[in-house]
Amino acid sequence: xxxxxxxxxxxxxxxxxxxxxxxxxxxxxxxxxxxxxxxxxxxxxxxxxxxxxxxxxxxxxxxxxxxxxxxxxxxxxxxxxxxxxxxxxxxxxxxxxxxxxxxxxxxxxxxxxxxxxxxxxxxxxxxxxxxxxxxxxxxxxxxxxxxxxxxxxxxxxxxxxxxxxxxxxxxxxxxxxxxxxxxxxxxxxxxxxxxxxxxxxxxxxxxxxxxxxxxxxxxxxxxxxxxxxxxxxxxxxxxxxxxxxxxxxxxxxxxxxxxxxxxxxxxxxxxxxxxxxxxxxxxxxxxxxxxxxxxxxxxxxxxxxxxxxxxx
Numbered sequence: 348x349x350x351x352x353x354x355x356x357x358x359x360x361x362x363x364x365x366x367x368x369x370x371x372x373x374x375x376x377x378x379x380x381x382x383x384x385x386x387x388x389x390x391x392x393x394x395x396x397x398x399x400x401x402x403x404x405x406x407x408x409x410x411x412x413x414x415x416x417x418x419x420x421x422x423x424x425x426x427x428x429x430x431x432x433x434x435x436x437x438x439x440x441x442x443x444x445x446x447x448x449x450x451x452x453x454x455x456x457x458x459x460x461x462x463x464x465x466x467x468x469x470x471x472x473x474x475x476x477x478x479x480x481x482x483x484x485x486x487x488x489x490x491x492x493x494x495x496x497x498x499x500x501x502x503x504x505x506x507x508x509x510x511x512x513x514x515x516x517x518x519x520x521x522x523x524x525x526x527x528x529x530x531x532x533x534x535x536x537x538x539x540x541x542x543x544x545x546x547x548x549x550x551x552x553x554x555x556x557x558x559x560x561x562x563x564x565x566x567x568x569x570x571x572x573x574x575x576x577x578x579x580x581x582x583x584x585x586x587x588x589x590x591x592x593x594x595x596x597x598x599x600x601x602x603x604x605x606x607x608x609x610x611x612x613x614x615x616x617x618x619x620x621x622x623x624x625x626x627x628x629x630x631x632x633x634x635x636x637x638x639x640x641x642x643x644x645x646x647x648x649x650x651x652x653x654x655x656x657x658x659x
Contacts, residue, residue: 402488446512528570583640598624
């Protein structure tokens with residue numbers, strides 16, 4: 348495969364680099380890529396499949412901090428010893444790998460005992476993935492099997508270990524949020540959402556945050572979490588006269604109040620709850636217009652032991 352076909356960015360000249368700079372960058376990257384290919388094939392770089400060559404190039408660009416959609420990110424390579432930079436960046440990736448391992452281990456030890464299979468499997472999958480994370484040849488790959496869905500997903504623009512670290516940071520914030528509520532109330536609300544929630548690929552914070560916001564809309568105590576049918580009727584009466592924009596603004600106001608009430612005033616927590624309020628607003632507005640809030644605000648369900656006793 349010609350080297351030019353491996354260049355994963357656009358036209359550097361068109362995007363702000365001179366023709367001379369573009370040629371120089373191509374030479375630098377080609378030299379680094381050839382060294383990468385020789386190392387991968389133990390010297391037989393001519394036998395490299397096209398798909399593998401593309402992966403090696405993607406790994407190289409990620410390690411160097413090059414964004415394929417932003418050719419200007421190539422400019423620092425013009426002023427650097429790129430081979431030395433590559434070694435330094437690989438060392439940084441190894442440090443990030445250890446940081447991710449420490450964060451995952453800590454989350455395994457401190458996560459609320461909810462029994463969520465997707466959450467458990469995700470944390471275990473991250474630890475397994477980190478063991479095989481290849482910072483030399485496939486650094487851009489996400490070293491994890493991730494099943495548990497976040498309240499606000501990680502941007503798809505992130506790659507490799509950077510994706511994992513951002514995922515873990517967001518998950519840490521979510522678990523801190525869940526830890527602000529009495530565990531028995533969290534479990535009761537999740538049981539009210541679905542008796543099989545432990546086996547579902549769903550986010551656990553969403554129903555908790557929704558009910559907490561609903562209680563704040565009624566000027567209630569958000570940590571109680573429980574919303575009765577009568578309270579849902581009161582919410583419907585409160586929200587029905589509002590415009591879509593007014594409902595979103597009320598939710599955003601309540602998200603800030605919830606942050607303060609729970610003592611989660613760090614930037615990540617405040618941003619998380621505000622983002623959820625914005626995402627929650629269209630679904631809530633739709634439910635208000637239909638006159639039925641039972642699918643956006645849940646009541647407590649029976650614990651598993653009580654359900655077994657009841658069915659017996």
